[in-house]
Amino acid sequence: MIPGLFHAMVVGMQLSGAVPSATTEPPPTWHGGIGSLVAARCGDCHAPDGAAPFVLASPEDFRPRRSFVAEVVGNRLMPPWLVSGGRPVHGDRTLPEPDRSALLAWLTAGCPTGEPPAGPSVVEEAPEARPLDASEASPRLHLRMRSPWTVPAEGGVRWYKAERDKRTFVLPVGNPRPLRVRALDYRSAAPQTLGAVAFSADPTGDGRRMVDWDEEPGSYMMADIRSVPAGALGIVGPGGGRLEYPEGFYVPVPPGSDILSEVHYRPQGRERVLDDTLVLETLPNAAPGRPLLPVNLMVPRVTLKAGETRRYANQLTLPVAVDVVALTPRASARCRALRLEARLPEAESPVSLLEIDDWNPHYRSTLVLEQPLRLPAGTVIRGAWDYDNSDGNPRNPVVPPESIDLGARSGAMNVLLLSAPVERREVRELMEFIEVESRRNRG
């Protein structure tokens, strides 16, 4: 992403062995590399109609807030990215240190524009939202909320009670045949109000009944339906966006399904209307592909006194060999950190799958592994979640802290391991295992 010029500058600094400093090096410029850095690192969200509250696409956008941006970037609050270790995942937003210091140097220098390059532009523009593949091979389904819903201006009884900063909507599909979904693209009419949006398929009609029971569009309840956890098809965010599974894998949607979208929102100080659409990109049923099933490692309940901190842990043993393709973590705002590891049969030490040192539910999403990870039958998956219900936790949603007792059918905290059995004939066995695990955990 870094154009040659800018790269050369950074490398030059390193070669000279000098600490990069504004006094010895000319500051970087917008046209000299910062423009493309910003397009690549901030542009997806800080765009018109993006998830972020303001546009960052030119030096003029930065200048009137440059020390604020420097504070936020310097404190590593932006770009938002949860993963601090484990397996490499797609779309890693970690800002490399040379980029961070270049951006900070540019902000300190007053956001110089520099000379626009002569001739063909070397500045990469912000990538356009990738058009979905419209080929016959991948039919697309456009689903829309049945009716718009207004996000209230502020929290209150309608918001966040028992951490219910969420609302579940039904997007009817009515597919006569099973669907194989290989990508999801959620387009919100009010992306700035949204954190994570979790999708699952509901062939039972329970979701519809739950929603019809509520006076307003949608339901305040979670999208867990029987043993299918909310987010089983994947989670996108913040603000919606696109999630694509690797070639050869799909998430299955049974016939006659509704898609449930569990939308996590934050009141923005004024009312905002959600009138959102979901595009499902599917594979033909005849195409080769392997189904991804949500192996759910969960802790069903969290019970903490005010001020209490506690580590929760659980484990499961894989009944069949699988390829783990994606990980979807869930925990509430009182969770500070989580770890997921796999202990292979007869292995000396565990493999770290996912490490999040600074958990923030607002920024959670499905994490697609760069390489699917093959785990043999008998592998033990172990997860640990550190909860902190003290007022020393800046993300504790309630001050002074209150005792909590929260449960969810698919786990007050969990990680969904989207996994494809290595042997086709073991799909059923894995499905049964998921059912049994779900019942066991619910006790």
Place this chain on the structure above:
Amino acid sequence: MWVLFGPVLALVVLGCRGPGPGPSSPASPRPVEAPQLPAEPGEVLAVVFTSVDCPIGNAMAPQLRRTLARAREQGVSTFLVYPRSGLTLDRAAEHARDYRLEGTILLDPDKHLVERFDARITPEGLVLECLGPDRFQVCYRGRINDLYASIGNRREQPSRHDLREAITLACQGRPVPEPHPPAVGCRIERVP
């Protein structure tokens, strides 16, 4: 230059303990050159430094709206100062309207008020008592409430409404206990 408009001039002469004017809807933007905060000796002013696109300030807007409305009922003049250079009065007025914030809108692109009252953040609230022509005692300078513990860390609900309490104390002629909790939000760019 800073610019003044709003429900405005009728309020300017009212002291804190005077009869409170009912909330009036902002008139159409009418820029007025004004070198100083208009106030009479003894009058209490609530001044909020704010911004059109700070997510932290906007998230607090509903509580701020109630605080300002209540202040006006107490006879306090309320001001919304927008320090962002290049911001138009129309845009500021639109913001105040969208978030239903009532107060005289002041644009401060050259940071006169920012410098004078050492404002650092939007949103940041000041409670001033007018001592004489263009002389003010700062009774409070700090956060609106504790909705945010820090940037990125938002609570469910604010549990402390510091600006509201400071206004009430100032109206009673009582000191606002120190330290005043610092504002959390979007840092103001001092150099235009």
